[in-house]
Amino acid sequence: MSILEILGGISLVIGSIFLFLGSLGIYRMPDVFNRLQAGTKASTLGAMATILGVGLLAPGWILKIIIIILFIGYSNPISSHALARAMHKRKAFMYFKGEEIDAYKEIEEKDNTEK
Amino acid sequence: MEKYLNILNIAIYGSAVLLMLIGLYGALTKKSLIKIVLGLSILDSGVHLLMIAIGYLKDGTAPIFSPGNEDKMNIMVDPIPQALVLTAIVIGFGVTAVALSLVIRLYRHHNTLRIDEIKKLKW
Amino acid sequence: MKSDYFKKLSFGTKMSRFFMNWIFLMMVWLGFTNSFAPQELLVGVFLTALISFLGIRLFTCCDLSLLHPVRLFNILKFIVVFLIALIKSNLDVARRVLSPSLPINPGIVKFKTKLTKNFAKMVLANSITLTPGTLTIDIVDDTFYIHWIDTLTTNPEEAFKEIAEQFEEILLKIF
Amino acid sequence: MDIIILILIVFFAGAILTAFSGKISTLVQDILFLVTLIVPAILFFTGVEMNTETVISFNKTPLTLGMTPLSYYFALIVMGLAVLAGAYTIGQMNGKKRKGYFYLNYILSIGAMFGILMSKDLVSFFIFWEIMTWASYLIVIYNGKNVQKIGIKYFVMSAIGAYAMLMAIVITHSLTGSFLISDLISGFGSWNHGMQILIPVLLLVGFGVKAAIMPLHIWAPDAYSNSPMSYTAIFSGALSKMGVYGMVIVFLTLLTKVPEGALIRDIVAWLAAITAAISTLYAIKQDDAKRLLAYSSIGQLGYIVIGVAIGTPMSMLAGLFLAFMHGVFKSTLFMVVGAIEKQTGTTDFREITGLIRKMPWTFLAALISIIALAGIPPLGGFVGKWMLYESLIQSDHFMLVTLVFFSSTAAFLYCYKILFGFFLGQEEKEWSHVKEAPAIMVVPMLILSIISVVLGTFPQLIMKPINAAMTFYGMPDTYGILWKESMLFNKWGNDIALTPIMYGIMAVFIVVAIFLFVKNRTRTRYVTTKDISSSGEIPKEHENLTFSRGFFQPFLRAVEPVMRKQIDKYMLSFAQGVEDLFEFTRRIYNGNGQSYAIYAMIFLIILLVLGKNLFG
Amino acid sequence: MKKVIVLISLGILGFYLIDIFLGIGFGVPHFTNGVKDLYLSNSKDTLKVSNVVTAIVVNFRGFDTLGEVTVLFLASTALGGILYKKRHHVGERSVLFPASQVVMSGAKLLFPSIVLLGAYVFIHGHLSPGGGFQGGTIIATGFLLMLLTYRNYSVSHNRLVYFESLAGILFVSIGLVGYFSKGSFLENVLPVGNMNELFSGGVIGIIYIAVGFKVAAELTGIIYTVLHEKD
């Protein structure tokens, strides 16, 4: 067993666990924003690690693997952000522990008055 | 009788047929134009699944020769249904696009998506 | 709101952007093909040149100056910082997700950034999204609105320090 | 080129030329019209030879043309009438709109009738039959009144007839492999029994429509009275004879070979007799001359069909003779009514009166024709009816004789009505300006009247062609046996001195006529409201007081129960019911796409379930 | 009532369908001397195309594909007709307001790569699971991304038409070249090369490139038309 294979295996295991944690976060968190928080981070890292693991196991594929990793790392935060903004604009339910802390409200109120 | 007992048989064909029936049900009973179009799409997907399933060969691989599997012709799944389904999908897409554009126009004129309110051509 | 599309570009800028784009796309092409076979490279060179040429006005973030060694160094530095943050954030997520009580105190805070380039802002926003407990909701001009899973402060400056400072420093050197 | 084809070409080309020549001048159009009718007549009388055949070779369906003695006989009627009525038409159509349209269809229908008579195969027979039907249909709706009702009724009945015929034709083809009439006749005997019944029945339905036999007659009164009178003359005189022509062939050839032939003969004869009786009653009831004559025509056709259907040599002789005579005198009467309509604008007995001095020649023609029609000696009608009675008695159809005799007698009533309604009675100021019809209308009427008189006196003139026609189809040669000079031989072999009897009766009649004529001429009687000349009816103040109002009321009241059951009312309500049914089928198409898809599903499932059985 | 009828009908239909297909069987060879084997061997030996599906789609049954391209072309034409309004106004917009700065910048950088990916997919159609349709679709989604993100990003209509038409002409012309030089429409006229190299399979690659461009232009046109369908 080469060192690459060992690293790859570790990467695979870690990646898949984080993928699971991401899904668990999505499952457990109370509102859509917190779910996005969990989903973005954990599943991005999870996917990147898993794919990297494959890349380490099959070094001949590494260039394409890198492209896929980069793509996931680049696109996932953007899509999460887009979704978060959309949900805020839709006034989706937002969980607060105590009082409401929402600095973004001012922008939306301004938008509304402009319309 | 044994054909009914094969789980994989049931699972694949059953889900394809179920998909078709769900699509048909939606298309035949829903009142919203969008839902009808969706129903047609689901119906299409069901058929595409059915087509693919027919070409499948147990333990078969994709019909693509790459270095190393050039002699595995006998375990390749049937490529023809795949080619056909490709065509069918594109055609289905075209039809769906036209359908949606018709829906848009109907909505533009009638301000509703309910087919029971769009009845200029009834009796 | 006008986009870059309508700006007039000098020939030099154009060429610079074109080559930057070409290099970038060629790298992507290598990734796609995963091969150095001459046929693939030949096609790739032509194809990426064509796409870069057609997209000369719009689809460029940067020009060749990005390849300046200092910048390249900073890019590497940024990646390291970012990866550390990413791993930290994931551990943070793991902790919150796995603890039965869901220890969160969410809220949306804002702060201002000194970055001017849109692309830089985007990179910062993405970095923030991927780092512990924060998620970019929106950028309006130079104000960032951040969803914070554990709101420590609502003061913009403090929030900036807490969330974005380490990235912004490096990004300012890159762009 | 064969002369028959030449005649047809002259007809059809002439029809089109005539139709469009109206753009040049009306005079040219009129002349062209007459020429198109006269030239074929001349060609026919000089050139057409018996028993020749011409084949127009369409490789799928060769059309065969040729003349038989029977068709020669009928062609005599058609061609002669066409020319006379044609001349009359020019007068009548003078100044009317859609002249080209009328001329076109007039000539087309004449040409088609000629074609029918010359057809030796069933396809050309059918084609010409249809052209005739359509041309006459277009004339029926010519005046644009009640187009949808009368026109469609005529069309539907014609189509029922034509399609029954067509069905017979294609079945014939499937059985003999040919469309030739001669093949039909020769092969018919060997067919299976069902077809031997079906084919004649279908053909008889087809011919029965044109011959207006009950219950296929419902189109006739409306169609006759809705057409311009000059064409009604053709309708009644020539077109209806096409049905008779077909029936003659069927009865002479096909039905002689089937055991059920006798039954079918009796049924047709009875239907014809009932037709004759009932339409006579209806004729009596009419206040409009056109409708009266229409019903009268139907009744007369009944006699003819009885003669043809019974099918003994003498009855056939009677039928064919009456067919000719009816063509002559009924056409004249329609022309008379047409002339009156032309000069006064109406044909209602209740409005017109006392035209005898205004239109004397017309009156003369009317008088002669009515004598002929009523079967009063010495004119042709009498001879025909005598033979008919004789043949019915000889073949033991006593009930039929009674019925025919009854309607014959009743016919006197409406004959009286025509004469009195129009010509006799008081002159009214309203009609003081009326003049005699133009010569071009009067002359044909008079010519026909002369023919009536001549044939009444010398029936042997046409007995010869009739005999030739009958022997051609296998009847015994009766010329010189049943009929010699102007002698008719009866059942007991004695000759009846018909001519003296006829002249005697004629003398009496002329005396009466002159008496009436003179009386009315010298003493115009003004009636008061208390006058009882209206057959016992007490006129009301607001009615105008002519003889003709309320004619025969008591009689009509007596036969009312019989007449109340109008067959065409049943037919109409049947048609309405059919349309309602279709309204129901229409609603299956409810406009809902999902419903259509559900139909599709149900259709699919039916096929899935039945598939195994369907495909065997 | 309607639903009951539909349910019963669909139930029966479902029964028949299941019965048919279970009878046919899954994952087992159905027939012995079908054309499948001919396709596999000819693809490998004659055409030197590794992706047999591509060989079928572009060569063996290339006529289908021509029809398929036509269907798409027709759909975009029909759609344009259905949603046709008098000339679009100046200053029209594809979306009501732009996306956030992040998405805009992100899309801008990503777009050329997506186009490249699409091109990659259709250029390697004969080697990989890709092909003209897939590649064209990817490019079109790239345009979709741009149209959705920028408020007034406009695709040059004429340029779309050029691409679409030229690609279509190319496809048919290749077919006609085959017809006139080899006697059969769409017959391969180029050397087939070696298996698994980029330049292999003769005209298949070129046709797939044409298809890719055409599909991309058509789908973009469709997206463009639909997005501008606002009053």
Place this chain on the structure above:
Amino acid sequence: MNYIIYFSLTVMILALILAAIRFYKGPSAGDRTLALDTMTTIGVSGIVLLSYMYNRYIYLDVALVYGVLGFIGVIVIARYLEKAL
């Protein structure tokens, strides 16, 4: 090594199930989209892993295209959700 791959696959399937539950439960369209997006991400990883398992390099293309389409799909839905269409 196979055990590791099977372990990873199993965990991924569990993750998929959790995301699917979220997709089913919603409650908002955003939640569903998020769940779908996560499923896409897991799916991409899964395909990459499978392509290693079957040793078929060409499946990587599928993963890449799948990822791109998933991303654009989310953007489309997000734009729709913020009523920009």
Place this chain on the structure above:
Amino acid sequence: MVGSPVLFVAIPLLAAFIIPLAGMMWKNSVRVIPGLVLAFMFFLSISLMGYVNEHGTIVEVLAGWKPPIGINLVFSPFTGFLTTLMTFLGFIVWLYSYKFKRNVDFEPSMKYFMLLMLLVTGSVGIVLTGDIFNMFVFIEIVSISGYGLTSFYTRRDSAEAAFKFLFMGAIASTFLLIAIMIIYSQLGTLNIADIADKMPMMNHKLKVLSLVFFILAIGVEAEIFPLNGWAPDVYTEAPGPIGAAFAGIVVKAAIYASVRLVYTMYDFSGAFDLFIIIGLITFIMAETTALRQDQLKRMLAYSSIGQMGLVMIAFGIGTKEGVYAALFLMFNHAIIKSLLFFSGSYLVFNKKNKYIKHVNGMGKYLPITSVLFTIGAFAIIGLPPFAGFWSKLAILTAAADNKMVVLIAVILIISILEAVYYLRVVNRIYFYDKKEKTEPKKPSINALVAMISLGIIVLVIGFYPDLISGILDRAAADLMDKGNYIKDVLTLNK
């Protein structure tokens, strides 16, 4: 050989792709090129017919792969006859609509003529192709062109009609795919000749069920009852000439498809009875429904459906005479119904709902159009000596030869209804007074030329049916000879 069958598809598609470019340079080219292409197709078809008469069926191989590997096109006396008919009608439709108001605008005009051209191409493709899946593709080409053309006018109802059409079409195409896949799964081939050759090997149950799915799928386009609910709406809402194109071209192609199935692919005779049953029901339902219509185009639509039912009956008779009659009916129907749609459109041109009552008194205002409509009406009723009579005689004779007496009776009875509703219209044209004040629209010269040429054909064929009876004979013989078809395609020496 002057050309090749593949040009029927290649040239129009090439043109379709060139037209947008050409349109940028010369606007009118978007109208002119489709006309040229359609004319070319017609002449190609005629020249190939000449060749086929001398040398026998042409089997065109595509992509250099012999059947059953590759797709092939079959230009035989039968398919050639239909191709000639379709391309001719396509050209006439083009001619008729050349100067339509909306066709003067660049964009709609381009779309209209493009869709029309591809509608014809697709129909020709259905007829020529020797491959069952390829036929599916062409069916979809025809359908989508149809959807586009139906909703061409932006009146609101046209979209409704098109949606119904699409709805049925989409369901139909699904079942078509299923049928094709069942066949493929059993025989491993998609080539029609190969399928026909191997059909005896197929499991009987699957054979029956696949045919059922085929019938459902093709029946929608062939407008058989009860799958034709969409058709009247489409005929009403589509532009006038498109009604003619549907009746004259699309339905013909669909009927061809079903005939090819039953006569060539499948090997049981029970299907013929099904043809008669379906045809008869369609005929009766459509004609009785037509009787109760108050809109002109709707009436024409139902009449057209009824005629197609008659065609199916004729094919169902199953003898050469029956096929001859069916082909004759198809020919007549194509020509006559187009004439009726063309002239009918002008009779109710400016009216919103196109009620039959709007034709009142048009005889005075549009004399030529009215005469042409009348000729068409007389011809379709089967009045001798117009063309319709010969086909009616042919089908009746064919039925009689097979002892189908009841069938003859039913056909004739229903024919009376048909005649009645046509007569009602004709009567209105000539004998009613025009009520509306709007000026009737005079047909433009190109439309007039199109209508008159159709009218002349009706008259010429009526007076001299031999002109086409030879062609029909050969076509019928060709269809009946299944073995020859298989041999022609599968033993190709090319």
